[in-house]
Structure formats: C-alpha cells, structure tokens
Amino acid sequence: MKTSIEEIDGKYVAVLEGEMDTAAAMEAEAVLKPLYDTGGKDVVIDCSGLEYIASSGLRILLSILKGAKGGGSHVVLKGVNEDIKNVFKLTGFINIFEFE
C-alpha cells in the first residue's frame, strides 16, 4: 500500500493507493499523522487508487475528520469506489464524510 501527503493550494492532499488492511493501516497512520491537526486547512484524500479498507483504516479517517472538524476545516474524500462506499454505508460513515 502507498500513502502520501502533499500540501497543494493551501490544502492537504493525501493519496491512498492499494489495499489498506489492518497492518497497512498501522503503517499508514504514521504518514497521515499530520492530518490529525491541519490547523484549519482543508483535507482532500484521494482514494481513487484505494481498493480495500479495513476498520483500522476507517478509524484513521475518522480521526482525521474529527481533527479537521475541530479546526473548522473540511475533509473531502475523492474517488471512493463502490465497494468501499458500501463499507462506508455499512458503518454509517457515508453520512459524516464529504465525497467527491
């Protein structure tokens, strides 16, 4: 699994690629840690290359969201595929995230 963060136009853009199983999620967490507190900057997470996500991954996303909300910034998930969207639905995350 590949994880990267960029700051573009005043936003953080994270790219997740591949399968984020529980182990991969632990590793990705380290990379994504800065997103927990963006200091007001919006976050865009590019999930177009994401094929699989486990509950740990979801937890990371949730943390990001919580942090962003606390700072008044937005989190947008881009390019989430149907299978993963289904997972979002099953967990109710479909309602709390913004999708593009």
Added chain:
Amino acid sequence: MKNPIQYIRQSLSRKLSLWIVLFAAIIFNVALGVMFRQSLDAVRQEAVNRATQVLDNTVLRVNTILQRVEKAADNTEWLILRHLNAPDSMFVYSRTILKNNPELNGCSIAFEPWYFKDRGKYFSAYSYNDNGSILTTQEGNDHYEYFYMDWYQMVKLLDRPNWTEPFFDFNPEDIYSKDMIASYCRPLKDANGSYIGTFSTDISLGWLSETISAVKPYPNSYSIMIGEGGTFFVHPDTTKLFYQTIFTETLEQPDPDLTALGHAMLRGEEGMHQLRMDGEDCYVFYKPLGNTGWSVAIVCPEDDIFGGYFRLQRIVLFIVIIGLILMLLVFSRIVSRELKPLRRLADQTGTIAKGHFDQKLQEDGRTDEIGRLSHSFGDMQQSLIRYIDELKETTARNASIESELKVASTIQASMLPRVFPPFPERKDIDLYASMIPAKEVGGDLFDFFLRDEKLFFCIGDVSGKGAPSAMLMAVTHALFRSASAHQSDPSSIMQAVNETTCQGNESNMFITLFLGVLNLSTGCLCYCNAGHDCPLILGIEAATALKAQPNLPLGVFADMKYEEQEIQLAPGSTVFLYTDGLTEAKNRDRKQFGWQRMADILSSCARQQLTPRQILETISGEVDRFVAGAEHSDDLTMLAIHYTPNPVDSILSESLLLKNDVREVARLGAFVKSVAERLNLAQPLAGQLRLAVEESVVNVIDYAYPAGSDGDITVSVVADGSSIKVTVIDSGIPFDPTSTDKADTSLSAEDRPIGGLGIQLVRELMDSVGYERTDGHNVLTLIKQLKR
C-alpha cells in the same frame, strides 16, 4: 262489567257463592215445586169439594121448594078432574090452591077452546096472590089467546108436566106481575085420557134468584142460572138477565169451552168445567135444578180459589229469592274475607315476581289451609332470596372466570407461534408444534427462534390457570426472548428469566420450563431444565428420555443456580418436547395416558421415521382415542424438532493457521483471496468476505490472548454451492464478539466512538455470525449465503 262470565270467573268468592246459591236454589226449587204441586192439588180438591157442597146444598133447598109446588099441583089436580062438569068450581079451586099454598103466586086452570061451550071460546080460571088477598078472574080473551102461550101448549105437546121458562108474566087487561115467574103446568086429561086443558101454578122466583145469588163460596165467585134455552135468569150482571143466553157471546166470537159448558148444563149434567169467562180463568161447578130443566152454576175465578195459594206461593218465592240473594251476598263476603289472605298473598307474590324479593309476606297466624299456604310461601320466598343471591355470586364468579379465561386464552393464542413450517428455507431443521388448550387455559407455552446459526427453543407450563397464568406465560415468553437475544447459553438465559420471574412474584406462581439451544452447525444441543418434563429424543430405533437435571421451576428461588447440559444431537434425530397435559390426560375412568404409553408411541414413530407434523398428529390421535370424549383438564402442548444437518459435501475446505500478530493479516487476505478465486466469487462478495474475515481475526488478535503472549488462530473455510462457512477458532479467553452492542451508526462524527466498528462490519457483511465456546476454544462461525 264488561263480561259477566269473566267477572265471576275472576273471583273465587263469587264463584263459590254462586255455586252454593245455585245449588241451594235448585234444592229449594225442587222442594218447593213438590210442595206447591201437592198443595195445589189439595187446594183444588178442597175448592171443588167446597163449591160442590155449597152447590148441592143450594140446589137441595131450591129443589125442596120446587117440589112443594109440584106437590101442591099434583094434589089438586084430581080435584079439578073430578069436577069437570062444574066450570065454576074451577074458580074455587084455583083460589083454594092459593089459599092453601101461600108461596104460590098464581094459578090457572085453562081449558081448550070451546071446552065449556056455554062459556065461550076461552075459559081459564086464574087466581093470583095480590099482597095477601087473592083475586080470581077469567083470563082468556081475544087479546089474550092463552092457547098460543108456552105454558099452555107445552104440556099439551109434551104430554107431561112441565116447568115453563121463567118469565115476566102480564095479562094485557089489568094485571101486571113484576116478579120473575115460573109456572109448573100439568096437562089436564079427561076420563078418556084426552087432553082438555092445562093446569098451571105460578111461583115467584125472586127468592130463588136471591138464594142462588147468595151462593158465594169464594169472595169473587158468583152464581148463574140458565133456563132450558140457555137464557140467564140469575146473573150478577143484571143487564144480561133475560136478555142474553149463555151462548149469546159465542154468536159473534166462538168460544168452544163456553159452548161446551152451556150444552153440558142444558143436558142436565152436573160437574165442573175449567174455562175462561169474562177474561178470567174460572172453575165452573154446575148442577141441574130438579125437573125444571134449568141449571145452576157457580163460577169461581181461579184467582179466588187459588188466590190465597198463589199469594202464599209468591210470598214464599219472594222470601226464597231474597234469602238466596242474601245468601249470595253473605257467603260472598264470608268467603271473600276468608280468602283475603290469599289475595294478599297473590298480590305480594306478584310484587316478588316483579323482582322485589324482599317484599314482606304478611303472617296472619292462621293454621288452616290458607295459613299453611302463607307459611309455605314465606319459606319459599326466603329460599328464593338465598338462591338468587347464590346464583348472583356464582354467575358473577363464573363471569369473571369466563372473562379471565377469555383473556387468558386470547393472550396465549396471540403469543405462540402458529406458522408452520417456520423456517421453510432451511434444510437442516424441521419443526412442528401444537397447543391444544384445555377448557380453562392452562398456561402452557412454547417458543423457538433462530439466531446466529443456533435454534433457541423452550417449552413450559405455568402453574395455575386463568388470566394470571396467562399473564405469567406472556411475561415468561418475553423474558425468554429478551434473555436469549444476547446470551446463547441456556443456563444464563434460565437464570435471567428466573431472576426476573422471582421479582415481584407475590402470588408465588412458578413455571416449569425446558430450554434448549441447538447449534445447527455442530449439532451440539445445550439445554437446561427447570422442573419440566424431560423431552425425548427420537433416534432411528427408539425414543429415549433426555437426561436432564430437574432443578427447580422458575420463580421459586431467585438465586437458584441452573446448570446447563449438552449432548451431541445425531443427525436425523428428533427432539420431542411436551407438557404434562399429554401424560396426564384422563379418560372417563380417570386413568392417565401415562409416560410409558407416550414413549411407546414415540418409539413407533421413530421407527417409522415420521416427520414432526406426523408425530404430533399421531400422538394427538392416540390421546383423543384414549380420552374418548372426556374433557382435557390441562393444555396439551407438543413440540417436535427434527435435525438433519447439511451433509458435508463441500466444494472447498481450507484452513489457515495464524499467529496472533496483526502482521499476519496480509497472509489472511491472500488466503481469503485464493479461496474466493477458487469459488469464483464476484468482486464485491470477495471483498466483503475478506473484510469480514479480517475484522473477525483482528478482533481475536487484539483480545483473545493476553498481551504479549502468543496464540494460534485457525481460520477454516468450508463452502458448498450454497454458502461459505468461515470458522475462526482460538484458544484464548472466552470472548463472544456477538454479545457486544451494535454500534450506533446514526451518531455524528464527533460522537462516534472509535471502537466497535469491526464487529459491526462482520455482522453486516455476513449472513450469520455464531459464537460458541467449546472445549476451551472460542469458535466464531461466519456464514455467507451464496444462493439468493
């Protein structure tokens, strides 16, 4: 009084009195009738006797005088005949007769014309008595041709002595007689026997008239005398005298009775006739007067004769009628008075009948029939009141019982599962149940449901009957459901139910319950019994009792420890559960159906490999036959569960051994991927499978083993065409992931807890999640159905 008959009918006193009076009247009638009839005859006879006697006397007296006249004439006749040659002597003789016989009025010695040739055509020596002095003359002349007179001619023609009809005689020249006269005449015959003249003696009939008129045997009776032509010579109505005959009235108005009387009298008969004269019914007694040809009759109006009699009759009748009326009134009153209590009784019972049961019945202290009746009525009233009160109570009680029972049976009926087969899509389980309620709802219950590949079932019997039992049954049912919603072991379920049941169980009701949890994957049956009849297991050959500890029924001790037991249910066996309504079903001889009989029948069913439905129907039939129409005293509940697990003809069976290290997840993913490929699973399904398995395993990794320790996790996959079964087994601490609460997915981000997602996903993604702790292992079974 609209209808006199109705009026009489309505009153006993009237009826009685009327009957009495009627009867008395009849008796009076008969008695009086006889008496009056007899006395009428007596009176009539007396009258006849009297009148006849009077008449006889009168006639006798008259006859005596008439005879004297006749005698005088007879005696003198010879003198005349001796001296026929001396006409002048006739004057002497006619004179002498009068002298010698003062009662005579006059006397004529008359001869045929020219008998004494020198004396001329007429010669009749006539003397008459003029107030004592006797005058004599020759009475015949051209103006008085005596030859044509009745008195002269009659004796000539009849050739015998004759009395003339009474008449007012007058001689045209100078002699008038003012009285009624009758003459007794004798024919004068010479020595050759030839008729030469008539000798006639006159007698005044004034005295006769008086004598006869004076005859009055009865106040209104009167006498009449008629001559030979029927002419009235004596009659109270003086206008009729001489002018009318007894037949005169019949000339214009025929009267056969009167005519007959007249003829009888004229014939010289004596006797009595009854006829109507002058508008009155009369008795007429008649008798002839001597040789005169006259007849005397006494007319006695019936009213006279029977006047007194009828008066008496009327008085007696009047008395009798008044008496009867009085009798009627008095009896009516008396009977009425006697029956007053009866009337009162009738009124009062009428009031009672209207519903006023406490209407006081009056006592009047009589000891006769009425008194006894009153008394009996009083008794009856008392028992009636009592009876009605009892009846009210009983009815109320029954009603409440009825309603209770209604409520109970409604509750019961609405609660118990009714749809069979309940899980038509499952091949491994066939279930049938029936509950035949007794007349009074007994409070049996049964229930079953499927959760996480486990069949939870129970059967129970609430103590008592009626609504309270039904309520408890309902409560128990709810408790069972709620307790087994997140607990899978029978003992905890049982305990939970027990605790709640014991709370607030003031009525100390208890429930016997048998509870079972059948793991459909493994065939492992965990069960717990609370005082209920042990079920039977039907195998291939026979039905045997399941060994189960009886324990105590629920609701007795709150802290009762319920131990569970388990057996392995062989595929193809049937669990048969029942309540004591079956074994205790009684027939008319009060003999019980019995456990053995039931067991034998079930064995027979087992041998026949009958389905649950068939088994239940067989038993029902047998019970019905046994009971033979006697009523069920208790509910008859049966539940049969037939277990035929899917045969293990799987397409795939793989397993993977992992360490409890999160880094093993990759391997796991690959494993699942390969399995999915093998099964040709479509991508969403495959991904879901992987996610569910990963989450389950991660859970185990995270919690099963104490931190830092190593542990094995086995992941097995068995799949056939219709489903995939993933089993995650570890030997860590007991942990049932299925017992955690579902996550609340409606919470906002801020409010969402971090944890709990994994299990939720597993639940959502898999069709069935089952957990079991077996032999120190946690066994988590995930099933995903492939066929839809």
Added chain:
Amino acid sequence: MKKLVLLLTLLFFAVFSRAQDRIVFTPQWTAQAQFAGYYVAQEKGFYRDVGVEVEIVHPSATLSALNRIRRNESQATTLQLCQAMEIIDSGIPLVNILQTSMNNAMIIASRRDVDPLSQKGVRVGIWSVGFGQLAICMSEKEGLDYEWIRSASNVNLFVKGAIDATLAMSYSEYYQLVQAGYEFSDRSIYRFCDHGYNVQEDGVYMTRQYYERHKEQARKFSEASRRGWEWASEHPEETLDIVMKYVRENHIATNRTLQRLMLQEVLRLQVDRESGAREYRLRPDMVKLASDLMVEYKLIGHEVTFGQLTAE
C-alpha cells in the same frame, strides 16, 4: 072577536096541520132491528126534513098492529106481502107505500140433523099471528102433512122438544135458536128463498082509504123512510145504537148481538138477488107467485094483483 077568530084560525091550522102532517107508524112487532130504517129516519130527522111528524108506537099485547090500523090509531104499519094479500083478500084494501124487503127470509129449522122436508107428518111450529102462508102452501104442495102448531113463540117449544121443527125468520128466530145453544147444519135448515119461494116480505102499508086522502104524506113518509134505510145500510153500528135505544125504551128482551145479527140479515135481504141493488119496490113476479100459490092452496079466495097492492 078578533081574538076569537085568531084563536080559531090558529086552532084550525093546528088541527089541520096536525091532521095533515102527523102520522102514527106502528111496526108489526116489538122494537127491533127489523125496523131500523124507521128509527133512523126518526132519530136523524129525515121525517122532519120532509115536513112529516112521525110518532112510532109499537103494538102491545092488548092491541096488535093491525087492530091499530083498523081503528086508525095508527096510519101506517109494516106487513109481510103474503099477509097483506090475505088482508086485502079479507076485504080491507091496503096500499104498499114502501117495499123494503126484496127477498124471502123464512126458513124451516129442524131439531134433528135432517132435511126438514124429509120429516113428514111432524110438528112444525108456526106463528099464531099470521105469517107462514108460503110454508103452508109449500107443505101442501110437497105433501108434507105437517102438523102445524100455532103459538106466540116457537123458540121455547123448539128448545123443549115439544115440536120437531119450526118456521123461523132467518133474521130473528133463527138467531134466537142458535143463541139457545142450537147448532144447525146446512142440512137441517130449509130456506124458502132457495127453493123457488123467494117472495118479498116486509113493506109499509096504509089503508087505501087513508092513502087516497094522504098521498103526499105517504110519499114523503116513504121517501124519508127509504132514506132512513139507506143511511142504516151505510152506518150499521150507529144504526145499531139507535135500535138499542128503542129496544131499551121498550124493555124488549133481546141483546145487542142478536140485534146486530138481525140488522145485518135484514139489510142483506133488502138487496135484490137479480140486480144486486136495493130496489125498494114490489116485484110483480113475486106478487104473482104469491097470489097464485095462495089461491091454489086456498089461503085466499081470489087473486090479489099487483095493482091492488100499489098506488094507482
């Protein structure tokens, strides 16, 4: 003088008028319904209406009707036709001024229930006063050889059985006999009128001598008397009352019933058989019959003609 003339004139007129208009009428027998018409005319004033003063005097035992006529103590009387014819034959001419009877009323009544004509030689009562001429003729004609018993009254003789049968007038003795209790059958009554002897009877007669001098009076009397009879025929009950008045005044031994029956019968006999009306006239044929019979059986010496009996 003037007073005397006046007195004489008055007397003359009184006498004259008296002699002219007064008439004494004597029926042939005692007061009875047989003479009802005359009583009615008197009581109803019919005589007065025609200007005739009538005094009705009945005969007495001492003085018979005929004697009264002879002595002119009565000027008019009633007689039976045969009787009148006898009288004329004996030398006293009579004039019939009114004929009332148009039929014969005489019967023979037998005491036994047999035809009187079958009783040959029996005693048959006959009036001593001179009726019964036809009966004598008939009995001689039929050769009945009756022993005629003359008497003043036949009723008692009949009743006593002294005679076997009797002559009777259908309006008089007949009812008396019935009143005496006799029940006659049709067989025991022989009616002369039914056997060819239907000769009229009662009529009013005057001596021819008197008649010739008092024709007007006779005519008036006749007219009024006839009117009386007409009235009687129309008012029988009232007439009966009038008759009973005369009966009572004269102390006659009869009763209302007998008088009623008599009146009925007398009125019936006044109706002519052939014409059915009251003719009030002598029938010449009857006169001839009577005359012939009486001549034949020597009751009268010479024929008496219709002309002799009637006026002119």
